[in-house]
Amino acid sequence: MARVKFLCDADRCIECNACVTACKNEHEVPWGINRRRVVTINDGKPGERSVSMACMHCTDAPCAAVCPVSCFYTTADGVVLHSKDLCIGCGYCFYACPFGAPQYPKVGNFGSRGKMDKCTYCAGGPEADSTPAEYAKYGTNRLAEGKLPICAEMCSTKSLLAGDGAIIAEIYKERVMKRGYGSGMWGWKTAYADSPTG
Amino acid sequence: MPSSLSHIRALCAAIGLLFVFAHPAAAQLTFKPTAEAVQEDKLLNALKEGDKITGRISIPDTMASSLIQPAGRDWRDFQRSKLPIIGGVAILGMIVLLAIFLMVRGRIRVDHGFSGTKILRFASFERFTHWLTASCFIVLALSGLNISFGRVLVMPLFGAEAFATMSGWAKIAHDYLAFPFMLGLAIMFLIWIKDNIPGKLDWQWLKQGGGILANGKHPPAKRFNAGQKGIFWIVIIGGVLMSVSGWYLLFPYLPGNVTALQFWTVIHAVVAMLFIAAMLAHIYIGSVGMEGAFDAMGTGEVDLNWAKEHHALWVAEEQAKGRAPSKDGTHAVPAE
Ligand code: HEM
Ligand code: SF4
Ligand code: SF4
Numbered sequence: 001m002a003r004v005k006f007l008c009d010a011d012r013c014i015e016c017n018a019c020v021t022a023c024k025n026e027h028e029v030p031w032g033i034n035r036r037r038v039v040t041i042n043d044g045k046p047g048e049r050s051v052s053m054a055c056m057h058c059t060d061a062p063c064a065a066v067c068p069v070s071c072f073y074t075t076a077d078g079v080v081l082h083s084k085d086l087c088i089g090c091g092y093c094f095y096a097c098p099f100g101a102p103q104y105p106k107v108g109n110f111g112s113r114g115k116m117d118k119c120t121y122c123a124g125g126p127e128a129d130s131t132p133a134e135y136a137k138y139g140t141n142r143l144a145e146g147k148l149p150i151c152a153e154m155c156s157t158k159s160l161l162a163g164d165g166a167i168i169a170e171i172y173k174e175r176v177m178k179r180g181y182g183s184g185m186w187g188w189k190t191a192y193a194d195s196p197t198g
Numbered sequence: 199m200p201s202s203l204s205h206i207r208a209l210c211a212a213i214g215l216l217f218v219f220a221h222p223a224a225a226q227l228t229f230k231p232t233a234e235a236v237q238e239d240k241l242l243n244a245l246k247e248g249d250k251i252t253g254r255i256s257i258p259d260t261m262a263s264s265l266i267q268p269a270g271r272d273w274r275d276f277q278r279s280k281l282p283i284i285g286g287v288a289i290l291g292m293i294v295l296l297a298i299f300l301m302v303r304g305r306i307r308v309d310h311g312f313s314g315t316k317i318l319r320f321a322s323f324e325r326f327t328h329w330l331t332a333s334c335f336i337v338l339a340l341s342g343l344n345i346s347f348g349r350v351l352v353m354p355l356f357g358a359e360a361f362a363t364m365s366g367w368a369k370i371a372h373d374y375l376a377f378p379f380m381l382g383l384a385i386m387f388l389i390w391i392k393d394n395i396p397g398k399l400d401w402q403w404l405k406q407g408g409g410i411l412a413n414g415k416h417p418p419a420k421r422f423n424a425g426q427k428g429i430f431w432i433v434i435i436g437g438v439l440m441s442v443s444g445w446y447l448l449f450p451y452l453p454g455n456v457t458a459l460q461f462w463t464v465i466h467a468v469v470a471m472l473f474i475a476a477m478l479a480h481i482y483i484g485s486v487g488m489e490g491a492f493d494a495m496g497t498g499e500v501d502l503n504w505a506k507e508h509h510a511l512w513v514a515e516e517q518a519k520g521r522a523p524s525k526d527g528t529h530a531v532p533a534e
Contacts, residue, residue: 049236098271
């Protein structure tokens with residue numbers, strides 16, 4: 001099976017935040033939680049770049065390594081998912097995650113952060129595929145329907161790519177060759193130490 | 199109309215001129231995307247240890263402005279590789295030491311036997327404060343250790359689901375009992391600080407090893423000897439460190455920054471391991487380790503002979519104030 005990944009071609013990202021909005025809408029993500037966000041580096045200076053970032057679905061994921069109740073698992077496609085039934089909301093995955101992906105529904109909390117929520121690569125959770133129970137906790141399972149993540153699918157400049165890591169890396173490299181520049185495959189070295197370039 | 203036509207012609211000429219003059223300037227400003235755009239590689243390489251790549255975001259969550267923080271890997275390494283070693287050495291090491299001590303030295307007895315006469319050592323409010331703090335501490339320690347090591351040590355016994363349910367309750371206990379713990383800590387500080395100021399006697403006591411190594415030798419001490427003062431200060435300093443670091447974990451939006459949160463979890467976890475080890479020694483000497491010691495915090499009254507052996511100067515003070523029986527009718531106990 002393919003090893004799926006995200007790749008944000010920052011030289012194409014126009015910081016329209018449509019990926020963020022599409023994600024929130026697709027999965028009915030509650031207020032205050034952003035499974036995806038756009039971060040602008042060197043904002044307002046020449047050479048600023050915007051990067052759309054969510055869970056990178058790391059190889060040997062740090063979140064999974066530190067979770068005290070071991071609620072993460074990696075699917076055959078390389079998607080990192082978790083069980084909200086097991087999560088105790090300790091916040092440890094957020095400390096370990098290099099990309100700030102884990103989010104918690106309760107802010108300014110007293111003791112509890114609530115069940116952790118993060119990008120699922122539009123692949124749901126441990127419940128049976130595309131069931132109301134799965135939808136309520138994790139959102140739509142587009143992967144089960146044969147579709148790719150909504151954020152990348154609707155990206156108007158095709159900056160955000162999702163799919164087989166080897167293929168999207170190839171697309172990106174072709175682009176860099178043609179136009180002669182590229183700001184890098186953001187996060188790949190950190191997330192995929194085993195295959196930082198494809 | 200001729201007039202408007204000439205206007206248009208003039209305008210075109212002006213625009214043309216503008217173009218001619220403006221063009222070189224525009225060419226100078228031309229931006230070179232290749233050379234000047236930010237590069238992930240360069241940013242990553244320029245990062246100092248513990249730093250992160252941050253930018254601007256358009257959502258209120260300030261922590262989301264961190265784009266990549268490779269330090270998460272170091273924190274993971276701390277949790278999974280270093281903390282088990284620190285905790286194992288501190289806690290198991292202490293248990294081994296205490297076991298050896300018990301085997302070599304045995305239980306510390308009351309040399310002159312029990313007199314049968316009692317002296318009040320801790321009033322009920324003092325005992326209440328001690329047990330409030332101690333019971334919270336035990337639950338905090340167990341639930342905390344469950345966060346650190348439960349996945350490895352406990353989860354295999356009960357399975358993932360039962361373990362997660364149990365850990366969920368343990369976490370709630372940890373988060374709420376933190377408050378009575380902090381209250382108890384504050385009261386203990388207020389009521390016992392006056393008896394815990396280090397002094398010359400403590401130095402003598404320490405030089406004689408507290409008299410615990412040899413039978414029948416007891417350096418004089420007031421209400422608390424140097425060992426007990428040490429425990430007091432370990433509890434106060436350790437407790438404050440636990441409280442401050444724990445507070446930030448309870449309210450993560452106070453530091454509002456993942457690097458600070460990583461720092462405070464490391465402080466919390468490391469101090470916890472040392473603190474638990476120190477408390478094991480305290481529990482040992484207050485129960486199996488020393489005959490007659492538990493009564494002090496149990497009923498509050500200790501045997502007069504025990505008191506004279508371990509706290510001769512304190513007994514004298516109490517007797518002078520008329521708060522203690524002046525003679526026990528059995529043994530005359532030397533002050534040292
Ligand atoms: C002095 C007694 C205490 C002990 C022995 C203790 C021990 C621990 C330990 C071992 C951990 C896990 C650390 C890790 O694996 O990284 C932990 C986590 C934690 N502690 Fe404590 N702790 C104590 C007091 C406190 C206090 C006073 C507070 C709050 C003010 C607090 C708040 C927390 C929080 C929020 C966590 C994160 C996990 C959770 O939410 O339960 N702790 N503690
Ligand atoms: S990006 Fe963060 S949440 Fe996603 S797999 Fe990696 S460590 Fe886990
Ligand atoms: S917040 Fe939940 S998923 Fe994250 S480490 Fe804690 S228990 Fe695991």
